Amino acid sequence: MRKATLRQIRYLAAVLRTGSVTAAAAEQHVTPPAITGQIKALEELAGVSLVERSGDRFRATVAGQEVATALAQIEGALTSCDDALDRLKNADQGCVSLGIVSPVQYFAPKALADFQRLQPGVKLRIVIGNRETIRAALLRCDLDLAITGSMPPECPVVSEEIGDHPMVMISCPGHELAARSRLSFADLAGETFLIREPRSGTRGWFERLANRVPALAQRREIMLPYNETIKQSVMAGLGVAFISAHAIVAELAARRLAVLDVLGTPVMRKWYVVHHARKRLLPATAALRRFWLLHGHEYLPSFAAAVPSS
Numbered sequence: 272m273r274k275a276t277l278r279q280i281r282y283l284a285a286v287l288r289t290g291s292v293t294a295a296a297a298e299q300h301v302t303p304p305a306i307t308g309q310i311k312a313l314e315e316l317a318g319v320s321l322v323e324r325s326g327d328r329f330r331a332t333v334a335g336q337e338v339a340t341a342l343a344q345i346e347g348a349l350t351s352c353d354d355a356l357d358r359l360k361n362a363d364q365g366c367v368s369l370g371i372v373s374p375v376q377y378f379a380p381k382a383l384a385d386f387q388r389l390q391p392g393v394k395l396r397i398v399i400g401n402r403e404t405i406r407a408a409l410l411r412c413d414l415d416l417a418i419t420g421s422m423p424p425e426c427p428v429v430s431e432e433i434g435d436h437p438m439v440m441i442s443c444p445g446h447e448l449a450a451r452s453r454l455s456f457a458d459l460a461g462e463t464f465l466i467r468e469p470r471s472g473t474r475g476w477f478e479r480l481a482n483r484v485p486a487l488a489q490r491r492e493i494m495l496p497y498n499e500t501i502k503q504s505v506m507a508g509l510g511v512a513f514i515s516a517h518a519i520v521a522e523l524a525a526r527r528l529a530v531l532d533v534l535g536t537p538v539m540r541k542w543y544v545v546h547h548a549r550k551r552l553l554p555a556t557a558a559l560r561r562f563w564l565l566h567g568h569e570y571l572p573s574f575a576a577a578v579p580s581s
Contacts, residue, residue, distance in 0.1 A: 279313040280342045282306050283321055287339055290328035313338075365555030366394040370405040370417035372472060373498050374436075374515035375542070379418060382570040386562045393555045403470035409547055415556040417545045418563065420472045430543040431560075433567035437516040437537035438476060439530045443508050449529035456533060460486040463510035465493050465501045476538060477513040502528065520572040542571070 285295035286306065296303040314321050321335035331339055371379050376399055383395060398408060408414045409428060420436060422428050440459070442449050448458065464481070467474040481487045493510060495501050498518045505512050506527050516537060522528040544563040546552060552560060 275313055275316050277345070279309045280338060280345070282309045283313055283335065284339055284342050286310065286322060286329050287331050287335065290330070292329070363390050363392040363555075363558075365392075365553055366396060367556050367559050368396045368398065368413065368415045369559065370398045370400065370408055370414040370419070372402050372405055372417075372419045373399060374473075374518045375418045377515075377518050377520070378570045378572055382563070382567065385566075386559060389562070390555070390558055393558070401468065401470060402472035402475075409545060412547050412550055415546065415550070415552070416560055416563075418567075419543060419545055420540055421543065422545060427548040428545050429548050430545045431564055433542040433544055433563055434571045436540040436542045436571075438473065438513060438540060439516045439519075439537045440511060440513050440533045441502075441505055441519060441528050442511045442531055443506050444526055444529045446508070446511070446529065446531075448511075448531055452532045454531060454533045456480060456484040456535070457486040459511065459531075459533070460484075460490070463491040463493060465495055465504050465510045465512040467498075467501070468494060468496050473514060476540070480513070480535070480538070517572050542567070 282295065282299060282301075282305075285298050286292055289295050289298060292303045292306050296306045299306065310322065317334060317338070319334040320332050321338055322329045323332050324330075369383075379397075383397075387393070387395070398405070398414065400408070402419060405414070405417050405419050406422060406426065409417050409422075410426065418433070422430055448454060448462075451458075464477070466477060481490060491510075493504075495504060498514060501512050501514060502519060502522060504510065506522070511531065516530075519528050519530075523530065544560055544567065546556075546560070
């Protein structure tokens, strides 16, 4: 029966519903021989008779009743699918899968809460990961949108700028370097650097900077997987770290962390809203994309007063 067509099963249902090949043909706007031929083909696929004559009418055999029940389930599923597609055509309905890299979690919730107030019917599925995790999910089309940093140029994605993403070097407030100005990266040679896992965007940028400094060639490093762990470790005096400034605004305000005045920092990157180039954006996804492009910059934390000028 897997080779049966929906048309064949609907012709059978029409005969069972009307009790007549002629009436079924009129209902389906085809000729009676077309109905007879398709039911015969369906019976050959089933290997059993599906209809039998009872007086001047046709009725279903036991096997025919099974096929009719299956058709009712199929028609119900198709109706549900139609309803779902109708909802997806509206920007105030549907589901959006959004990926965000770790630092974005410090400002995205407020933005998404405001979006939900505007579009309460849209369901959000949020995935948090490092840049490589989000990139891979985008390329598999597992995500509709992502808020992330720059993507490799070979990636088949569309990236649209939201706003600035500053990255800074931090220490605990009592660190001797926190009181100094115009530090060079070489001045950090004796420090322990707390770094993210491989393929993290933050780690990639730190390595680009540090690898240019001969004095840091043999630097001490401790790898930690989360920004929160890194911040707690820096506050405890375990080491210094290169981190997104958007991840430390609360700690700077509470004077639990200090931004080191290192020449060449802050490193100014960008935040982007990104989607796969071949992925068609349904209305709900398009609405969230527009929201980020129009208003995303309004949610980026302000930390300028806490960052020393170089």
